[in-house]
Amino acid sequence: MGEWRGERQARDARIAAGRAHAGGKVVPAGAVVDLLEAILRPGDRVCLEGDNQKQADCLARGLSACDPGKIHDLHMVQSGIVLPEHLDVFETGIAKRLDYSYSGPQGARIAKMLYGGQIALGAVHTYLELFARYFVDLTPNVALIAGVSADRDGNLYTGPNTEDTPTVVEATAFKNGVVVAQVNEIVDTVPRVDIPGDRIDFVVEADKPFYVEPLFTRDPAAMTETQILIAMMAIKGIYAEYGIKRLNHGIGFGTAAIELLLPTYGEKLGLKGQIATHWALNPHPTLIPAIESGWVKQVHCFGSEVGMDRYIRERPDIFFTGADGSLRSNRAFCQTAGLYACDMFIGATLQIDLMGHSSTITQSRVAGFGGAPNMGSDPHGRRHPSDAWMKAGREGQIVGDPALMRGRKLVVQLVETFGDKLVPTFVEKLDALELARKIGLELAPVMIYADDVTHIVTEEGIANLLLCRDADEREQAIRGVAGYTEVGRGRDRAKVEDLRARGVIRRPEDLGIEPLDADRALLAAKSIKDLVHWSGGLYEPPARFRNW
């Protein structure tokens, strides 16, 4: 019955070919190209681990140095397009097709290559969706992953940035794939086993430690009073109003400001213990003051954050940590937590249209979505009630049998009416639609669709879209908080005033907030140095954030 073992036999042959360049499972850094040329086949689906933070950079360099005559037309299936090498392979023909989730730093280059037809794009996924496809129709033939250390049997220690690794390895190793791990060092015994050695075929001792990007560090010194005003409105008008305990925050300055206002403004409002207790969140340094003030009960993390390791180690009651003491993150489970166990997703976006559709993709930058489409969607499969969720459901249900009432995920967009360089956030039409037309995408790259968004908060006020009865009210509610943008100026003043009278739109004064009180003095920490101080010296910010 050899016909049923073709994949398995091919895997065994690849491993045997790779073993020629290894001592047992161990491969010296200098032999990476030889190893990859031995185990890869043209047309393979390959996951070159590029997470939101951790990068298998040694293996990325190795892959880009392979001979395109031997290794070509690969189908890359990976979360992040982050390093230059991730795109170099498409220029040389080593890779051809791409399915991914996030491309922050390479957003401009990827847009150019898409226009130029150098990349055959499958789709821009949300993380959990890409992980799902790893088990169905995008199962990798080869996974190239990264960890902190491994023993000679391949037992892998990822350190705090576990991130996507267990998911990628599970899909690959159990479906006849080959797994290669780069590690910073080979050790006799790993501090903890994040991936058992029998799932790892090769271990490469990298020439230097893997690269990690500090993506979630926001310097309080850069926070503006407008952001503080918006944060105050969100806390009083949404967090307190709905009693949000379980939540996810985006990565922008707006939500970082909320984190820094909890121990000050939130405390004054008597909200401690009432809101923001359980989190699906990376270890944001700006959450330190709230943690130290006793606001936070528990945080599960997608990944880690540079400089937070010692702090996390000393706070095991708050974070998920291993027997070794360091963080255990897990992107797949944290995205699942964000989808099904959080009552609110709140984050920023670049563009919002008249219906509330939003996108971070512009014509010159294809940044990808990361987790936003997943966590910023109303999960129809949810079957457990919470006060926050049921209240949102009641507000949103216009017709129908009350006995069939269900709740709604709160999906909040926190934006200033004008973004960087005074580009308006509110637009008649998303740039994403024009991009889709130009490169022939079947599906426009919308980050969050209008029917999932429940609130938009700007410096002008909160628009509660749940309370809108029709498309026209919805448009006026959005125009009504769009400030001096063209969209905002196009409002029907009478209708907007009517919406305000009904509480669909709430201005700062309707919430009892005096805009002049939105002062940097309210921030629990006004600088990175303050965060270090709050942490008792445990937080060790990367050099670029140190100016003292």
Added chain:
Amino acid sequence: MGEWRGERQARDARIAAGRAHAGGKVVPAGAVVDLLEAILRPGDRVCLEGDNQKQADCLARGLSACDPGKIHDLHMVQSGIVLPEHLDVFETGIAKRLDYSYSGPQGARIAKMLYGGQIALGAVHTYLELFARYFVDLTPNVALIAGVSADRDGNLYTGPNTEDTPTVVEATAFKNGVVVAQVNEIVDTVPRVDIPGDRIDFVVEADKPFYVEPLFTRDPAAMTETQILIAMMAIKGIYAEYGIKRLNHGIGFGTAAIELLLPTYGEKLGLKGQIATHWALNPHPTLIPAIESGWVKQVHCFGSEVGMDRYIRERPDIFFTGADGSLRSNRAFCQTAGLYACDMFIGATLQIDLMGHSSTITQSRVAGFGGAPNMGSDPHGRRHPSDAWMKAGREGQIVGDPALMRGRKLVVQLVETFGDKLVPTFVEKLDALELARKIGLELAPVMIYADDVTHIVTEEGIANLLLCRDADEREQAIRGVAGYTEVGRGRDRAKVEDLRARGVIRRPEDLGIEPLDADRALLAAKSIKDLVHWSGGLYEPPARFRNW
């Protein structure tokens, strides 16, 4: 900073207390009660592994034998309420609160205990939702799990029924919880490491092998011609029509009939390779003929199925297997695959109302939902197109900008108009609503909400709800396939004929299907024995399914 290590210290104290009854990590079966009384505390959140299939039954017996004076008011957070002991603990006061997903065999008893107030019910979740909460607000203090074997360091081999174990252990072990594994035997070296030993605190050598329920075995001998007719309509009117390649099947006879018609009726229609290639599915014995006929490319499994082990071992190109050769299942990833990477969910239900809401919960049985709410929902976070998904999206989009067109998950209910004992499937009002009222549930236990259902297939025809323009059309479309039930007889004949003319309702003759052709001769296997034959003797059905 001891205040930040309270949980961690409490964990260490529990483990130290447990060690008194162990040799290293190993605990004899006779000491289970002592161990549990040593490591548990009143009010603990406990996951007593009760999966869809695998049961930590030795530990369940041990828990139910604990002294309620010492161990009481536990909050049980587990997928399945399957064994009598799972409910016994609520009668003795050992447990008090319950959050769960599925209670098939205990559905009647749990209903009684809910009415009687003996259980404080949190919610009836879908699996992935309960897993999500393990990382946010239902993190277990203690996990009591089951595996096939372990070594003395705790490295655990789950065998093919990996199921929920990695998820439960990850949430517990990394958040200061204690993990106890029962195993069938202690070995020197496990065949593969499903869970690394550093996440397992105690290993109990069970008095007998853990219990597994063969939940997914449907005997072809029991399939009726009505089921075959419905299956033919589904294949021709839905699978072929939309070109469904990636899918999940429910566990009923209806979908089992489809599996058995693929190599016969499907082959005749020329559909091989065009439909049903990639699956999120347990290893259904009725899928064997389709696999052997080359229809199936890949199957990822939630769990395993009794008797399928040898067959799976010999088909590593189809199934996910470990280096040891046996299946690696994983409920969390397979549910994620079903949510985000499948274009269709098709399954049965007990009751459907006039709008299309459905439930398997009746006033006398609270069976739970398992994976249906998750996989039978339209995931708004999905961002990758497929032909099937886009076609459904186009059909469903009545208004809106075509540039913002997105797809739709196909969610198909496959039912006979009258179920067991001639109870009508179609009802004016779901029993679930009455149950919710009686026991004071905030959220009615609906399995799939109407707005997620796209098609209903009965012996009378297919109702395509995507094409319905308003609630009235929807009601008539449902009545129009509800046969001789009261709901069916209440149809407006003119409106139903109009819907048929528009293709919203399709009768067998509209699909070119002659009901008289729906013959058992079409089944690729007509008995369990036929399935064994198809498998080349590799499938080993449990005794209860052998009558030869």
